[in-house]
Amino acid sequence: MNRSGRLLSVLCLATSGGLAWSTLLEFRHGPLWAGFLFAAASLVPVIGVVRESVVTDLCRAAAEPCVPGGPSGPGGPSGPSGPGADAIVREELDGACCERWWTSLGSDHDATCRHRVPRSSAA
Structure with missing residues (x-):
């Protein structure tokens, strides 16, 4: 993690600590619903850090980089487009519906797409 990522993580954890302190104060002196609200809010920065x-x-x-004879075998990919990058790209492509979804910025689907929403014939 680079310096800005560490700084962001420290700020998120400090915010989470402040919200946890507010949770304790609300449970002691405030309404119960506010305590639960602060408890839920104190988890959000932790999720961001994770x-x-x-x-x-x-x-x-x-x-x-993958070295020849390494985990990807002899003559495998090397450099930044190794198996880690392939896994990230594969995961992103598997998350997409269809080609028309990609090209229409998520507003339209192919006729064979399982996520296709039937269009209304009402004008």
Whole structure:
């Protein structure tokens, strides 16, 4: 993780700590619903830190060069387009519906797409 990522993580954890403190104060002196609201809100920055570390790990894995005879076998890919990058691209492509969905910015589907929404004939 680079310096800005670490700074963002520290700020998120500090925010989460402040919200956790507010949770305790609300449970002691405030309405119960506000305590639960602050408890839920204190988890959101922690989720952001976890996601940032996962993205960093994926980027680091994608940037690792593969050596010939290594995990991808002899003559396998090398450089930043190794198996880590292939896994990321494969996951993104599997998440897409169809080609028309990609080209129409998610507003239209192919006729054979399982996510196709039937259009109304009412004008």
